[in-house]
Amino acid sequence: MRPRNIDEVVGQKHIIGKDTALYKMIKNGHIPSILLYGEPGIGKTSIATAIAGTVEMPFISINATTAGKKDIEQAVTVAKTEGKLILFIDEVHRFNKLQQDYLLPHVERGLISLIGATTENPFHDVNPAIRSRCGQIKELKPLTKEDLNELIHRALEDKERGLGSLPIEISEEAIETIASSTKGDARSAMNVLEDVVMSSKTKGSETINIEIELVRECVENKGFSHDKDGDLHYSLMSCLQKSIRGSDVNAALHYLARLIEGGDLISICRRLTVIAYEDISLAAPEVAVHTVMACQAVERLGLPEARIPLANVVIEQCLSPKTNSAYKALDLAIEDVRNGNIGEIPLHLRDAHYSGASKLGHGIGYKYPHDYPNGWVSQQYLPDVLLNTKYFQPKQNGQEKYFSKVYDRLEGLKEEGKK
CATH class of the missing domain: 3.40.50.300 (P-loop containing nucleotide triphosphate hydrolases)
Incomplete structure (x- = not known):
């Protein structure tokens, strides 16, 4: 055809x-x-x-x-x-x-x-x-249901290259079932059509009657293909993360279902762990714990039960507050390091656990925070060239609001300590 x-x-x-x-x-x-x-x-x-x-x-x-x-x-x-x-x-x-x-x-x-x-x-x-x-x-795009419907009709009518010479009785419902169950794959649709016709032949009968139940049996799992090393796999992973990041529960569940049908649970768990730290992070730190626990459960359970903890954690991730300020802050610090903007480590912070360290000035003047009220004391930690550098810019989302208040209070205390 x-x-x-x-x-x-x-x-x-x-x-x-x-x-x-x-x-x-x-x-x-x-x-x-x-x-x-x-x-x-x-x-x-x-x-x-x-x-x-x-x-x-x-x-x-x-x-x-x-x-x-x-x-x-x-x-x-x-x-x-x-x-x-x-x-x-x-x-x-x-x-x-x-x-x-x-x-x-x-x-x-x-x-x-x-x-x-x-x-x-x-x-x-x-x-x-x-x-x-x-x-x-x-x-090329997957064929639509209407495209496949047209192709199936052509195959049923074509006497030279199709099945038109056979006395086939098939309902529109059966044709629709084949067209909608082979996920845009023309080859799979033609294979299913041939399978249902050949399995419906009955000796002594003048017609080949296609039963809808037989069609449903033949189309089960047809048309689904997934290559874990292919471009589609990475696109589905990207869609899953972007749907979670965008808090769209139904879209995330759709892409999760497609990935589960592909069978690569390791990649799913790896991506969900990344999402927990990249997109949710400080806004809801407990989600990372829940995600790791869910992934451990997936490893122990295997399919089909593994879908249950995956469903739980994906919905929780979707509906949790989001922030990316933590890794963005680290990226800025990494950029400084790669550009050589590092300076000298302050002497009072250097390792002093060896004989002669004090002669080099190492550790002298270091203030041990646990010896001070509230476990905090003002002192310089960054190299001189990076003094007053601020990588972390907290957002006001979820639990990050609390971290933001603590951060702002400590930055204020640092400023007071300089006076």
Whole structure:
């Protein structure tokens, strides 16, 4: 059911719709080199074959993980013989330097139009030399339920390439179920459709009746893909943290659910621990304790029970006051250190636990705070060059209000001590 030309492509109208520049280029016979990226099953290979079918040019498809230099040489030979060629390279982010160095001069001369496909973000994972030769870098989106519904109907009606020659009886509810349960993945939708048809055949029956219960059984967990090393994984982690930071409980639970279905509990717990200290921090210090305890429970429980402490801590994080003043203060201090703005350690603070330290002036004049009322005494701690430097700028959120009052009182006492 792959499209034979660009007019048969389902979905991806933002890339190949009739009003796009790419559609008009192809219709005029011009094939630019293109990088297509997106999740599996949403049309990268289909668009490449549709482009080749539209302009009726020679088309060769290879996979970068298995192809060698010989495969590239053969493609170049065909291009020279035919005058031009479309070369489709799947998993193009795995293309090695030897293959690249041989191919790219022919791409530059226009002998070969390169269409690369990848599930990874091309700006992170595709070799810059390849990326620079591709004037069009397009991100494919998962197909909508309406797109998949259209594709399923096409497959049911097409007698040559689909299932149109079979006496199939299927309800719109069953079609909707397949379309809505395969999460934008056309390949998965076609596989499910074929599965339900083949499992519904009954000897002696003139028709193939598709029961909705059988469809639901076949679509269970279909269409869900998650690569813990892929771009989607990191995007989901980012969405989880930003939803918690923005106090959106429902959005955070949605992204948590997707990550749980991916099965990488270690990464989830690591990110939640970061959030507790990065985004909530001093505004609600107890949340960090609760988060660590929840992560320990997750480690002991495993799935499916691990979802319970995760749900608790994510909701608590969402609804807790937020601040980032602690690590921002440290970042300012780190910046000073890296810039060499450090100065000399005050003599009275230096280690004096050895013979002869006093001869160097180390420890002389140090005031032991525990010997003073309230456990505090005014004395200099920062190097001279950093005197009066203030990294910490407390906010008035949650429990940080209390820390702010203590901080301001101590800063005031320091000023009084200087008088």
